[in-house]
Amino acid sequence: MTAPTNTFVSTAAIGNREDLADTIYRISPTQTPLLSMASKTKATATLHEWQTQDLAAAASNAQAEGDDAAAKVVTPTVRLGNRTQISTKTVFVSGTQQATLSAGRKDEMGYQMALASLELKRDMELGLTQNNTAATSPRTSRGLVGWAGDNVDAGAGYVAPNYVTNVAQTDGTQAAFTETRMKNVLQKVYTAGGDPDTIMFGPLAKQTFSSFTGNSTRFDKGEDKSLTASVDVYVGDFGELKAVPNRFQRARDVWVLQSDKLAVAYLRPFTTIDLAPTGDSMKKEIVVEYCLENRAPKAHGGILDIL
Structure with missing residues (x-):
């Protein structure tokens, strides 16, 4: 049907x-x-340094009666x-846009700066999980991948990075992510002295992880028509770990982390700089200068080169 003759309809109206x-x-x-997850600490130079200390290996310690004392071998930092x-x-x-009444925000510059801050944190998260270290301009901070020299289960051909001499890793042949591989890394971390509390992985690996059965049997609640298909806490032989998905890390890596042995060191915390105008516009910049401080590389581990 059509509207009666001379009915004034919205498509003809001016001013709606x-x-x-x-x-x-x-x-x-x-x-x-x-x-x-990481702690926050202070850097005071573009090369941020710290020290680690290993204790001597445990050994049988029985001394002869009346024997002279001897100095122990000192393990340097x-x-x-x-x-x-x-x-x-x-x-x-632009000055015009700042003065214009906009839907969804009262202050265009404030809104855009809020978005920029969120984007900057996403960029940092991406960098902190990679291996982009470079001493020359532009400097880049070594991320988790560049610290994976200990406690790893990796694919054939993998060569671990050297975080002392600053040599990058060589990725290996990818293979399935299995509970057996994860248990292998958990055992290595424990033996090295670590006490990890977090497993961090990409979305696909998180789904694989949730299919691990351990020594348990899964149940579903038929009365409320719900099925629990996610595992968010893993209780293993060496402690309890939170399962944390991360959209920004490499899909081929799964990290076993001890959170109190990780920090982000800030030479310059998040700072907003008003830039000099060069025309009819407002200009602002957010700057942050930071690096990942891996306080004890042997406290962490990685299941690497996963499919």
Whole structure:
């Protein structure tokens, strides 16, 4: 049917107000598990350094009666370091746009700066899980991949990085992520003295992890029509670990981490700089300078080169 003759309809009307919701919806994820997990500490130079100490191996210790004392062999500290990386986000907003009434935000510059801050943290999370170390400009901080020299279960052909001499890893042939491989790494970390509390992996590996059965039997609740198909805590032979998915790390890596042995060292914390105007626009920049401080590399481990 059609409207009666001379019915005034909306398609012919002039002046109907626009219907634009005063909300802006985002789907891009903002969770940064490693950045949130790690402690915060202070760096005072572009080469941030710290020391680790190993105790002598446990040994049979029985001495002859009346024997002279002898000095023990001293184990020196190991000096480790990482380069600070500068990360920025810059926002330009025209004077006209700043003055315009916009839906979903009252202040365009404030809104864009909030987005830039979230984006910067995502960039940091990505970098902290990679191996991008470089001492020359632009400097880059060594991420988790570059510290995986101990306690790994990797594919054929894998060559571990040397975080002392700053040699990058060589990735190996990819193979399935299995509970057996994970238990192997947990055992290595424990033997090395670690006390890990977190397993961190990409989305696909998290789903694989949730299919591990351990020594348990799964049940579903038929009365409320629900099935629990996720594992968020793993209780193994050497302790309890949280299972944390991370969208930004490499899909081929699974990390076994001791959170109190990781920190992000800030040479310059998040700082907003007002840039000089060069025309009819406002200019601001967010700057942060940081590096990953792996306080005890042997406290962590990795199941690497997974499919």
